Amino acid sequence: MQNFTFYNPTKILFGQGQIAALSAEVPAGAKVLLTYGGGSIHRNGVYTEVKAALSGHAVVEFGGIEANPQFETLMRAVDLARKEQVDFILAVGGGSVIDGSKFIAAAFYHEGDAWAILAEHAAVQRALPLGTVLTLPATGSEMNAFAVVTRASTREKLPFSSPLIYPRFSVLDPTKTFTLPPRQIANGVVDAFTHTVEQYLTYPVNAPLQDRFAEGILQTLIEEGPKTLREPQDYDARANMMWCATMALNGLIAAGVPQDWATHMIGHEITALHGLDHGQTLAVVLPATLQRQRDAKRDKLIQYGRRVWGLSGDDEHIIDEAIGRTRAFFESLGVKTHLRDYGIGSDAIPALVEQLEKHGMVKLGERGDITPQRSREILELCA
Amino acid sequence: MQNFTFYNPTKILFGQGQIAALSAEVPAGAKVLLTYGGGSIHRNGVYTEVKAALSGHAVVEFGGIEANPQFETLMRAVDLARKEQVDFILAVGGGSVIDGSKFIAAAFYHEGDAWAILAEHAAVQRALPLGTVLTLPATGSEMNAFAVVTRASTREKLPFSSPLIYPRFSVLDPTKTFTLPPRQIANGVVDAFTHTVEQYLTYPVNAPLQDRFAEGILQTLIEEGPKTLREPQDYDARANMMWCATMALNGLIAAGVPQDWATHMIGHEITALHGLDHGQTLAVVLPATLQRQRDAKRDKLIQYGRRVWGLSGDDEHIIDEAIGRTRAFFESLGVKTHLRDYGIGSDAIPALVEQLEKHGMVKLGERGDITPQRSREILELCA
Structure with a gap:
């Protein structure tokens, strides 16, 4: 720790x-x-x-x-x-x-x-x-x-x-919050989920309690997110989703562990230039970041796949499936996960990378290894 | 919730x-x-x-x-x-x-x-x-x-x-904390474990995140407790046990759920009259409380058995085994779980019940159904 x-x-x-x-x-x-x-x-x-x-x-x-x-x-x-x-x-x-x-x-x-x-x-x-x-x-x-x-x-x-x-x-x-449009609730689930992943899915530092707290938030969002979209007036489902969102970014699960935040920083530029909802940008960027960083995040991706998604089998399969399930979860909430779904083509990528550089976002991620070149590669996986 | x-x-x-x-x-x-x-x-x-x-x-x-x-x-x-x-x-x-x-x-x-x-x-x-x-x-x-x-x-x-x-x-x-006597570390693990159980093992109120946080503390104590007793200078094991103990009683896992505390209140009287360590009293009283309250705590005992101890099978078996594993865990740390192990006979029970009554501890537990008579029955199971 x-x-x-x-x-x-x-x-x-x-x-x-x-x-x-x-x-x-x-x-x-x-x-x-x-x-x-x-x-x-x-x-x-x-x-x-x-x-x-x-x-x-x-x-x-x-x-x-x-x-x-x-x-x-x-x-x-x-x-x-x-x-x-x-x-x-x-x-x-x-x-x-x-x-x-x-x-x-x-x-x-x-x-x-x-x-x-x-x-x-x-x-x-x-x-x-x-x-x-x-x-x-x-x-x-x-x-x-x-x-x-x-x-x-x-x-x-x-x-x-x-x-x-x-x-x-x-x-x-x-x-x-009962009368909120479904789109805002879906974005909220994606936001809370991604906050948690940014603090959890990095590399192991022998901090098992923080890991279990993060996994608990993710599992609860997976269970309660679809329920609260289907039944907006189900008090407990909404309360549980709400408490998850608060716990996902109040410092608790960040204590004593590395943090990523590359997905957020790249996502902010997409909102700034193209006006996507914050949650939409996260749904687009997160699966791509996990895919591009799969070697650096290998141990935690396997743990995430096993514990959060209940996967088994060989490691590469678990990683593929864990990333795939993450994307499918966002899509199941009605939040699209590719830039093209929002009418944004690959030609938009250079300007996004330029903005990242302009804002000093040149060493992103828990290891500082996400250079502008790698951000470009992540954005290409978002296309 | x-x-x-x-x-x-x-x-x-x-x-x-x-x-x-x-x-x-x-x-x-x-x-x-x-x-x-x-x-x-x-x-x-x-x-x-x-x-x-x-x-x-x-x-x-x-x-x-x-x-x-x-x-x-x-x-x-x-x-x-x-x-x-x-x-x-x-x-x-x-x-x-x-x-x-x-x-x-x-x-x-x-x-x-x-x-x-x-x-x-x-x-x-x-x-x-x-x-x-x-x-x-x-x-x-x-x-x-x-x-x-x-x-x-x-x-x-x-x-x-x-x-x-x-x-x-x-x-x-x-x-x-590296130079602490093993007895104090063992008592500490029992104390943190029991704090968590007092806030978790009651009845379900549809608060899945609080449940998972509590289960995360319990699982981490089960893994790290024996490790930190064996290897007192293993930094991470001690750090993890330490953070569990803090998280077990800072209000977090209590938010929005019922709480028990009968084991603590009964344990306090044992310390007051017989001088046992606080952790020792909890190791004695907790398994007895769970046993006496097994019907009232049925749903959560089954959840505890399945999730924390990985048990399966029919419900009664899971409950028996969950209580048995709890007792065996405390014993494995070197903390004895019966009053007789500390030289206290059944003849001591009436005075303990009298003290509970004197201190107004006449409706203990998450449902207030632990009367002095039931405290006596719990203490008899502690013998």
Whole structure:
């Protein structure tokens, strides 16, 4: 096992009816910036419940945070937050609203151009405290210190992180996700699955508990993902999928093990240039990454095949089948796994590789051996 | 899945050499009460490393906290802490030192008789901040908000908890546990195993991820426990056992599921009246509890047998075998599983039941169906 630091102070309030509990979690007297997305919270009752829970607080609203939240939009929220001198942000939505709100929280105190937080990894010295009400299980942003922001004008999608942007609390009420479109749930399952694989399917470091936790998330997603797509109002299936998504990216399964993240970095460029959903890019890139890196990931691919998919037989067969099952699982959820399925031809690959180079993504993967040339080879396997 | 709140803000610094990192975690300028046990930290190098890491701080020492830490001892530490006006407690030791230090932290601000925190569940309004350096993997106290304290004069062993006593940080360096006596490691494996079973082996609530996490801890303890007893200096085996013990009682596997704890409550009385090690009492009581509650725990016993022990066949056989393997596992670690092995006869049972009644432990277990009469039956199965 490798040395590690694990720290995650986010309080999770999980279950039906828990929105009401946030009234005790927002500091008394705080002026709250309430952030949300396209307005679905007005249709599903979440807005009403949140406003009721905030009844003792002054509230300023900022709606319209889009999927793949844009720097330009978020800076308008920062202006509003500064003008209104808010003390707390309550993000109500999915990963995009929460990621965007984390950026607002950090940019609020940033002097100079806040783009530096993303492009130059400028250290976050201070951030507004924030809480969340999660309405779309997928990214894990509700219980981690990461965020990804897109700049529309330059088509760049970049991550940042800081311990200061852990949500103080997150409310996870599965019933508030019942009305989500199937496409978003399917993307969420793919996202959580891929987060887990990025931290698990590398090389062995004798960390059996972390392996079993990761395998437990994968197995549960395989069982509960199709069920929650078929039966959106099955409370337990949705709750289980939701808890998996949170556990997949809260630091737990990363503790003491190598991490990959090549699939995510390549996927971000596809979203930035072609507008695919984040989950769609992962469904495309992950099987290709596993195939191209099958030698480097050999031991863990075999373990994954045996334990997660119950495969047996000779090693090459297990590896082939494990990658094939992964792709088939994504397809079974309705998420296509080739670039061509999204109308993107091989001619798009050079520009994607160029963007990776531009963003310094030249030594990706757990061994840093995914050069731009190898990213190109992975993208060719995505075609 | 049941509704739940999950919150655990303890920062874990894990791995060889991490004691040095605590210098950045203790608040600058804080006067530190350094607490420890019988002095083994003077022999294994931990004391020297901790003092070096605290070199920028004023330090007051309080050694001699015993196994099953005693109220009387701890109140002397409270007196010292008040007299010296310390700002922070650094507990260096195993579960007893950490539990004792949590009590010191809470009692420091308590007005009136601090025994009320234990006997009357007086709410903890404020506590000194504390950090820990763990030297004995077992209780999970390094990453939770629980503590158990014993009153020597009345032979009572009582728990308390408060979010205010989460350690701010805990250092887990597996190499600092290499010189522990085998008996303490064996007890630690039994303790972590039983903690997991208390939160897992109840009744199903459709929480498959929590089940798989619990099963992962149990399987890892079954594999790594004997290995770390045989090869105390095998870094990975000790690190894996250590991380299992922390994960077994930090709230993670308890989220959204029923909990039992009857074995612990009955075991506490055995320690209080007869002085057995905590781990020894669990090894005695757990198989008996599973046997007596086999109907109430039927579904989960079968799941446990199949998944953790790889059993197959008819249900009754699986249940018999699962309980038998549990007992055999403890025995294989050198921890005896009958009261008679410790020189305690059946004549001791009435006094143990009386103590349970005195402490209000009259509706134990996940269904509250373990009355004093049933505790007596469990104890008879322990004979």
